Amino acid sequence: MKIAPCAGAGLIYSLKMLPRAAHDDCSLLFVHMITITYFGSLKLLQPSGSEQLEWSGGTTDDLLSQLRLRGPDWEEALRPGRVFKLALNQQLLNGAAAVQAGDEVAILPPVTGG
Amino acid sequence: MRSPSCRLSPVAESMFSVRIQAEPINLATPNGPDRDDCGAQVRFVGTVRNDARHAPISHLVLEHFPGVTESEIERIIGLARQRWALQKAQVIHRVGRILVGEDIVVVETASAHRKDAFEANVFIMDYLKTQAPFWKQECFADGSERWVEAKDSDQQAAQRWQPAGQSGPLAIGAVPRRIGALILAGGQGSRMAYRNKGLQAFRGKPLAAHIADTLRPHVEYLAISANQDLDEYRALGFPVFQDEPGYALQGPLAGIASALPQFPAGLDALLVVPCDLPLLPRDLVPRLAEALYPSDVACAIATTAGDSHHGIFMCRPGMLLSLVPHLREHTDLRLRSWLQRNPCVSVPFEDEQAFINVNDLPTLQALQA
Numbered sequence: 001m002k003i004a005p006c007a008g009a010g011l012i013y014s015l016k017m018l019p020r021a022a023h024d025d026c027s028l029l030f031v032h033m034i035t036i037t038y039f040g041s042l043k044l045l046q047p048s049g050s051e052q053l054e055w056s057g058g059t060t061d062d063l064l065s066q067l068r069l070r071g072p073d074w075e076e077a078l079r080p081g082r083v084f085k086l087a088l089n090q091q092l093l094n095g096a097a098a099v100q101a102g103d104e105v106a107i108l109p110p111v112t113g114g
Numbered sequence: 115m116r117s118p119s120c121r122l123s124p125v126a127e128s129m130f131s132v133r134i135q136a137e138p139i140n141l142a143t144p145n146g147p148d149r150d151d152c153g154a155q156v157r158f159v160g161t162v163r164n165d166a167r168h169a170p171i172s173h174l175v176l177e178h179f180p181g182v183t184e185s186e187i188e189r190i191i192g193l194a195r196q197r198w199a200l201q202k203a204q205v206i207h208r209v210g211r212i213l214v215g216e217d218i219v220v221v222e223t224a225s226a227h228r229k230d231a232f233e234a235n236v237f238i239m240d241y242l243k244t245q246a247p248f249w250k251q252e253c254f255a256d257g258s259e260r261w262v263e264a265k266d267s268d269q270q271a272a273q274r275w276q277p278a279g280q281s282g283p284l285a286i287g288a289v290p291r292r293i294g295a296l297i298l299a300g301g302q303g304s305r306m307a308y309r310n311k312g313l314q315a316f317r318g319k320p321l322a323a324h325i326a327d328t329l330r331p332h333v334e335y336l337a338i339s340a341n342q343d344l345d346e347y348r349a350l351g352f353p354v355f356q357d358e359p360g361y362a363l364q365g366p367l368a369g370i371a372s373a374l375p376q377f378p379a380g381l382d383a384l385l386v387v388p389c390d391l392p393l394l395p396r397d398l399v400p401r402l403a404e405a406l407y408p409s410d411v412a413c414a415i416a417t418t419a420g421d422s423h424h425g426i427f428m429c430r431p432g433m434l435l436s437l438v439p440h441l442r443e444h445t446d447l448r449l450r451s452w453l454q455r456n457p458c459v460s461v462p463f464e465d466e467q468a469f470i471n472v473n474d475l476p477t478l479q480a481l482q483a
Binding site: 039040041044059085087088089090091092093094095096097098100106108109110111112113114 | 160176177178179181182186207218219239242243244245246247248249250261262263264265268292293327330331332333334335336351396400403
């Protein structure tokens with residue numbers, strides 16, 4: 001019987017190792033893309049307001065790290081201490097979440113309504 | 115006939131509404147409550163103004179996140195209703211191009227006594243300013259434009275509604291919660307003609323996929339516990355773990371104990387959900403988390419109308435230390451008997467339909483219809 005002595009604090013299992021969905025192999029062109037939508041002042045980074053990105057798997061944190069590498073203005077607008085929110089497929093997130101091919105991730109800067 | 119008390123009829127339910135519109139707001143339309151037990155009505159109107167300290171603005175352009183903005187305002191209204199006895203809470207917000215002098219937002223609240231309507235109105239406005247996804251762009255007379263920066267004073271205004279020392283669900287920029295989730299699909303499916311329950315098709319996809327879609331935005335890690343049809347479960351895109359040989363088929367506790375060592379380190383909580391409840395509410399995870407974190411309890415269990423759904427719970431990692439000893443020392447291996455040995459709290463959900471358990475084929479067929 002192989003049970004870790006401290007259940008719950010087990011092996012580190014990278015999300016990058018997630019088994020790929022079986023249907024992924026069929027249509028490489030579409031299935032491995034995600035859509036990113038930008039709101040408010042973040043449109044200054046991406047004037048069209050959205051883009052398709054090739055995605056090999058990972059979390060929303062991985063996605064942000066990847067975007068920050070695009071240049072100083074990206075790094076500043078998306079710096080970790082800045083208060084902004086993410087939505088995955090139209091649901092606001094409270095923390096990091098796994099992103100799968102086909103997902104839509106929206107990046108929301110601090111809100112200024114009312 | 116008017117209702118003699120403040121009970122909400124279906125008609126009264128329409129007194130709680132959210133409208134986002136590009137057209138100018140028409141305040142002349144009377145939409146007060148048609149009842150005589152509301153002694154107080156408050157209407158806040160926000161208007162686009164010119165700030166003398168800056169260049170003159172010609173107009174604003176307001177952007178929102180269709181669908182998400184509406185649900186966020188509904189959530190804010192729901193929070194206000196938990197807190198004050200309201201008979202009405204209506205929000206109208208404009209988007210698109212808005213000229214100086216035009217109304218941008220209207221919040222109307224009504225209650226039996228003025229205190230509730232007043233306070234709830236301020237609360238809703240403070241939260242609209244800090245939580246609802248709207249973004250303002252100022253367009254100046256000279257043709258230039260700029261995105262408005264969020265103001266600290268708005269954040270502080272919203273924080274005053276926060277109980278002292280509590281960073282609960284209302285917190286601005288709440289600390290991310292690292293939740294790991296396990297979908298239990300390890301049963302025998304004997305009432306489903308021995309086909310695995312979680313793989314039964316419902317509205318175009320397997321039952322377990324419905325649950326994964328509900329949980330995924332809220333959890334950092336998601337896995338499935340299964341003992342047959344493993345490849346079909348893996349095809350859903352998540353890790354699948356079988357019962358360890360020593361525990362084989364001893365029920366849900368064995369499934370949890372077998373999967374846990376594979377979970378990433380450093381999670382704040384474990385969420386467990388069975389594979390056969392495809393209609394679970396979208397706010398299941400945040401509500402269980404809210405119940406768990408502020409209080410001194412180890413576990414939060416979903417309930418409806420007094421029914422405890424023991425298969426749907428979120429617990430702190432510390433509680434899991436008792437799981438393996440429990441499996442070794444007890445013969446009653448139902449989830450309930452392990453949960454009851456720990457300090458648990460019930461989290462009531464209103465919608466009983468959302469917790470329909472697809473236990474057999476007739477239930478599935480009835481739901482499909």
